[in-house]
Amino acid sequence: MTTDSEQLSFHDLGLNDKLLAAIEGMGYQTPTPIQANTIPYVLQGRDVLGQAQTGTGKTAAFALPLLHNMDLSGKEQLPQVLVLTPTRELAIQVAESFENLSKNITKLDVISIYGGQEYGRQIQALRRGVQVVVGTAGRIMDHMRKGTLKLDALKALVLDEADEMLRMGFIDDVKWVLSHTPEACQRLLFSATMPRDIIGIVNEYLREPCKVQIKTKTATAKTVHQRFLVVKGLSKLDALDRILEVEDTDGVMVFVKTKTSTMEVADGLKARGHLAVAINGDMQQNQREHIIDQLKSSKINILVATDVVARGLDVERISHVINYDLPQDNEAYIHRIGRTGRAGREGDAISLIYIKDMRQLRMLERVIRHTIEEMQLPSATAIIEKRVARFKHEVAEVIRHKDLSKFKALMQDFQVEYGAETEDMLAALALLAQGDKKLFIKEIQVQDQRNERRGRDDQDARGLRGKRTERDQRGFRSQNRGERDLDMSMRTYRIEVGRNDGIEPRNIVGAIANEAGINSRHIGHIKLFDKFSTVDLPADTPKQVIEHLKKVWVGGKKLDIKEDGR
Ligand code: AMP
Numbered sequence: 001m002t003t004d005s006e007q008l009s010f011h012d013l014g015l016n017d018k019l020l021a022a023i024e025g026m027g028y029q030t031p032t033p034i035q036a037n038t039i040p041y042v043l044q045g046r047d048v049l050g051q052a053q054t055g056t057g058k059t060a061a062f063a064l065p066l067l068h069n070m071d072l073s074g075k076e077q078l079p080q081v082l083v084l085t086p087t088r089e090l091a092i093q094v095a096e097s098f099e100n101l102s103k104n105i106t107k108l109d110v111i112s113i114y115g116g117q118e119y120g121r122q123i124q125a126l127r128r129g130v131q132v133v134v135g136t137a138g139r140i141m142d143h144m145r146k147g148t149l150k151l152d153a154l155k156a157l158v159l160d161e162a163d164e165m166l167r168m169g170f171i172d173d174v175k176w177v178l179s180h181t182p183e184a185c186q187r188l189l190f191s192a193t194m195p196r197d198i199i200g201i202v203n204e205y206l207r208e209p210c211k212v213q214i215k216t217k218t219a220t221a222k223t224v225h226q227r228f229l230v231v232k233g234l235s236k237l238d239a240l241d242r243i244l245e246v247e248d249t250d251g252v253m254v255f256v257k258t259k260t261s262t263m264e265v266a267d268g269l270k271a272r273g274h275l276a277v278a279i280n281g282d283m284q285q286n287q288r289e290h291i292i293d294q295l296k297s298s299k300i301n302i303l304v305a306t307d308v309v310a311r312g313l314d315v316e317r318i319s320h321v322i323n324y325d326l327p328q329d330n331e332a333y334i335h336r337i338g339r340t341g342r343a344g345r346e347g348d349a350i351s352l353i354y355i356k357d358m359r360q361l362r363m364l365e366r367v368i369r370h371t372i373e374e375m376q377l378p379s380a381t382a383i384i385e386k387r388v389a390r391f392k393h394e395v396a397e398v399i400r401h402k403d404l405s406k407f408k409a410l411m412q413d414f415q416v417e418y419g420a421e422t423e424d425m426l427a428a429l430a431l432l433a434q435g436d437k438k439l440f441i442k443e444i445q446v447q448d449q450r451n452e453r454r455g456r457d458d459q460d461a462r463g464l465r466g467k468r469t470e471r472d473q474r475g476f477r478s479q480n481r482g483e484r485d486l487d488m489s490m491r492t493y494r495i496e497v498g499r500n501d502g503i504e505p506r507n508i509v510g511a512i513a514n515e516a517g518i519n520s521r522h523i524g525h526i527k528l529f530d531k532f533s534t535v536d537l538p539a540d541t542p543k544q545v546i547e548h549l550k551k552v553w554v555g556g557k558k559l560d561i562k563e564d565g566r
Contacts, residue, residue: 013039015068018104023064026100032057034214039065041210042156042188049202049209050190053367054161054330056214059097062188066156067102070131077129078153082181084137084174086164088114094160095134108132113149115139123148137165137173144180154185162191162198171197178205192366223341224321227375228351228361232514236324236352237268239377243322243350244274244302246378246386250319251295253339254304257325264519265324266304273437276302279309307332313339323351326360330367350375354515356548380443387439391430489539490524492564493546498531501555508535508554515552516545534564 010023010031031039034052041048042065052058066081081098085091095112102108111125113135122139126148133140133149143149157178159165165174178187178201187206191198202209231239244252254276256265262278269276277300279291288309294300296315305313307327318340327333340347351372353361365372398404415425430439497503505526512518512535524536549561 008036010064014043015039015064019064019068019101021104022101023060025103028057028060032061034058034212035061035064037212037214038062041212042066042186043068045069045186047186047206047209048188048212049206050188050212050214051192051194052190052212052214053192053369058190059094059160060101062158062160062190063094063098063101066132066158067098067105067108069155070105070108071155072105072107072131077131078150079130079133080153080155081132081158082140082151082154082156082177083132083134083158083160084140084165084177085134085160086136086168086170088112088116088136090161091134091136095132098132098134102132110134113139113143137170137177141173141176144177151181154181156186156188157181159187159189159191159201162189162201163193163195164191166195166197171201175201175205223345224337224347224349226337226349226351226370226372228353228372229375229377230355230358231352231377232355234377235510235513237265237272239352240265240269240322240324241272241274242378242383244269246382247320247348247350249301251298251315251317252302252320252322253310253313253318253336254302254322254324255310255327255336256304256306257328259306261325262304262306266302269302269304274302275300276304278304280306281308307336310336310339315339316345319345319347321347321349323349326351326353326357326364330364333364334368356516380441384440387434387437391434391439395433490536491539491541492534492536493561494564495533495535495554496531496560497555497557498533499528500530501557503528503533503555508533511552511554511559512537512549516549518545535561 008031010020010028013031013036015023034050034056038048038050038058038061042062048062050058050061052061062083070080083091083094083098085094091112091114095110098110102110109125109128109130110132111122111130111134113122113126113133115136115138117139119142122143126133126143140149144151159174159178162174165171187209189198189202189206189209229239229243240254254265254269256262259280259282262280266276266278277291277294279288283291291300291303292313292315295303296317298317304324321337321340323333323336327336337347337349340349351361361372411425414420415422495508497508505528508526509523512523518537518541522538525534526536527534546561549559552559
């Protein structure tokens with residue numbers, strides 16, 4: 001069922017004054033469609049099957065009516081509401097929503113319970129008495145088995161993001177919890193998609209559920225062609241450089257994570273011959289406006305920005321949005337790519353990711369309900385074709401518009417003096433005229449990570465790249481490797497590849513930078529020994545990154561990185 005929610009107010013829905021005051025305090029003006037449709041059913045005590053995504057306001061859709069129905073009159077301190085979530089992050093977020101919405105209700109306590117947290121603290125909190133428990137299925141199950149979480153007084157059970165719990169393999173735990181909650185308790189299940197197993201749960205555990213389906217408009221405009229590129233074997237900057245060469249671009253927005261990266265990436269692009277400018281929150285408003293005007297009037301083509309700065313930016317000529325770094329959350333992605341495909345035009349969005357980002361990308365696809373197509377790194381052939389076409393065009397333009405008489409005389413002289421063939425002469429001039437961006441480049445060979453030969457091939461590839469853009473490469477190094485924050489605390493790690501494996505420091509830098517997404521300027525001193533090497537990395541490098549690096553291949557061997565305990 002879907003009704004028009006615009007006319008309704010929270011007051012019309014019959015929520016009590018304390019909740020209305022909290023809602024007002026949070027700045028919610030009108031109920032979202034999922035709230036307008038779900039709240040009345042939950043207030044009536046009905047089971048509900050809600051199909052809605054994150055971002056639709058579904059948390060308040062179940063939290064508000066459940067809080068309204070809560071019985072706080074008795075001395076009973078046992079939990080009345082249990083919410084199961086697929087992740088600890090969601091558990092924390094949902095618990096926070098309950099807390100915010102119930103802030104005017106005294107005698108009400110909320111707790112989030114999830115794996116990885118000390119049992120002791122959780123047990124103490126449960127003993128003190130809580131009315132709302134939000135947690136992940138496994139840990140909730142543990143407490144139920146231990147008897148530290150008693151659900152005899154439970155009035156409502158919510159399964160939030162049920163399809164995600166299914167995908168993460170928690171469905172048996174969820175069923176176990178369901179079958180150990182009181183028969184009479186109200187059950188609400190929310191899921192963005194309805195796979196067969198979820199429908200199975202609905203049929204088995206929900207009683208004549210009211211169905212609420214919120215058909216969100218496709219979150220991302222249909223006019224935007226969304227692609228991603230897995231970057232391997234070269235830096236993101238070089239990958240972006242290649243993309244910009246072959247794509248038909250007009251205005252381009254490049255999104256990065258931090259203010260510092262806006263400068264780094266803009267500088268890197270400038271060094272590669274692009275009209276790029278950084279825009280970030282450190283700049284004065286009028287300075288930012290000036291830059292946006294320049295983009296509008298085509299004085300610059302590429303803007304490198306953070307999410308914050310790009311809010312509300314409306315420039316029609318943006319043909320491409322590049323996610324140089326994936327955004328923190330899905331909403332930011334939707335917002336970013338909405339900068340293109342404006343005013344009925346077509347647009348392109350390209351995300352540059354490392355293999356480790358694949359999971360985040362897949363999650364994103366689920367939320368935006370749109371497949372993001374994989375693209376390949378533009379081949380050398382494609383680049384050569386573009387460069388040659390551009391070169392021919394430039395030559396034709398010079399012939400058409402410039403006075404060449406003096407140069408004709410010069411070349412005639414030259415021909416007589418050197419006895420050169422016309423063809424040779426033209427070819428030599430073409431070679432000279434190609435400038436920094438050579439017309440004929442070689443293909444980059446990138447092997448699969450599982451391939452034993454990877455290290456060697458990578459080395460070859462880097463060798464080729466080194467020749468192709470030696471100047472750029474040096475520039476990049478000096479900007480990025482050279483300017484490492486001196487006060488950054490570093491830790492020495494040992495890696496199981498060494499001189500005998502035919503590697504050089506640059507292979508290690510490349511592999512770590514590309515595979516783990518560590519900025520090369522954060523990679524410190526590298527010492528090569530025969531059978532192993534050491535590399536300094538920031539002391540706060542996350543554990544997962546180190547774990548990921550263990551499996552990265554260089555010189556035909558796994559890095560198997562660990563803290564240097566020699
Ligand atoms: P959710 O889908 O529950 O994750 O909520 C998405 C976001 O919408 C959260 O930041 C909520 O605080 C916010 N939100 C929920 N309901 C409303 C509402 N009626 N009006 C404005 N914002 C809301």
